[in-house]
Amino acid sequence: MRDLWTRLDAAVRRWIKDPAVVLTVRATVAATIAYVVAVQLSAEPAPLTAPLTALLVVQVTVYSTLTTSVRRVNSVVVGVLIAVGFSAVVGLSWWSLGLIILASLIIGRFVRVDEFVNEVAISAMLVLGVTRLASQAWDRVLETLIGAGVGLAFNFVFAPPVWVDTAGESIEDLARRARHLLLEIAEELGGPAPVEEAAARLHEARRLDQAIADVDGALRQAEDSLRLNPRISEGLLSRLVLRTGLDTLEICVVVVRVLARSLTDLAKRRGDEELLFPRDVAVSLEELLGHVGGAMVSFAVLVSTQVSRSAEEAESRLASELGAAWASRERVAQQLLSHVQADPTAWQLYGSVLAEVDRILDELAPEHRSRRLMEELDRAAVANRERLNRLGRFAGLRRLARGERFRGSGQDD
Incomplete structure (x- = not known):
């Protein structure tokens, strides 16, 4: 009996450490929470876009969840904007549908949404095909933001395992x-x-x-x-x-x-x-x-x-x-x-x-390993310094522009 419990405990530990099991549980819980939140905030009777987004963005790491959320929201917003722009010029027909799909797929490549390129065209088609265009567009964006937000919050509150x-x-x-x-x-x-x-x-x-x-x-x-x-x-x-x-x-x-x-x-x-x-x-x-x-x-x-x-x-x-x-x-x-x-x-x-x-x-050899590790640390430090310098130059430009506006407003007075 003790041997059975030992094997069962070892199997449970392997399941807990399996990334597929962890991702399945976390995605299920996050998608359910996203649906509950979307029901309260969205005007749609069945806001399934929110749990779908949470299902897509919740990954096994915080970093991948964040990057996936940004790409997902970006793809939906771009698709909605394309649909709104097309609806102001043409209606829904076979040639306009083909044109909006082509435009969405091309623009999706330029906005770097990676695996969510098709999501741009899907969002545009779904929004273009409804009669309440403005309301539907806003609801789809809102549900996407809810799903992405719940997925991010879930991973930050319940931090995923370190692999x-x-x-x-x-x-x-x-x-x-x-x-x-x-x-x-x-x-x-x-x-x-x-x-x-x-x-x-x-x-x-x-x-x-x-x-x-x-x-x-x-x-x-x-x-x-x-x-x-x-x-x-x-x-x-x-x-x-x-x-x-x-x-x-x-x-x-x-x-x-x-x-x-x-x-x-x-x-x-x-x-x-x-x-x-x-x-x-x-x-x-x-x-x-x-x-x-x-x-x-x-x-x-x-x-x-x-x-x-x-x-x-x-x-x-x-x-x-x-x-x-x-x-x-x-x-x-x-x-x-x-x-x-x-x-x-x-x-x-x-x-x-x-x-x-x-x-x-x-x-x-240990000395060879230490030398390579120091080289990588130096390279990472240089990259981090360059990133901080770019941020510093950007902040300096903003302060300069703000100062110019302040001096301009003082001269007008």
């Missing part, structure tokens, strides 16, 4: 998959390596490379959840830590694919019966790739850990794995050097394997 943990889990999963692939490659180094098996590892590396897009989507959602969220005080730093961490792992995954390509080429040269590497080199390489995979996982845990104590433990593990990897790398280099002197034809592929391992270890 940093979900993004961190995706980053760690990517690193663990890369480590698993390196271990599979390492197990095949000491024996005959059929080209088919080496090609299969290369295919897995390519699939791992493609999985980065899914992790990037989870990270973008986490970045949005940190923007404008009242729960977060250091959102910029958290975003940059995750982003630079994913960039580093992306480079490492690409290098793993290149490593798999080099080993596939070496397998083609060796043939199905010949050993891929000499026995002593294969043992050292297996140890080296194990440390490299462990360093990637430790790095992923480090960038996704929010608690300082856990971060210190992850950093210590990363330093230990990197130290062991560099020691193994030097041993492999000495062994390969002796074998290359006996068989010079293999020096290029041997050297490429070492170069690819070096690239991964360099990317995972």
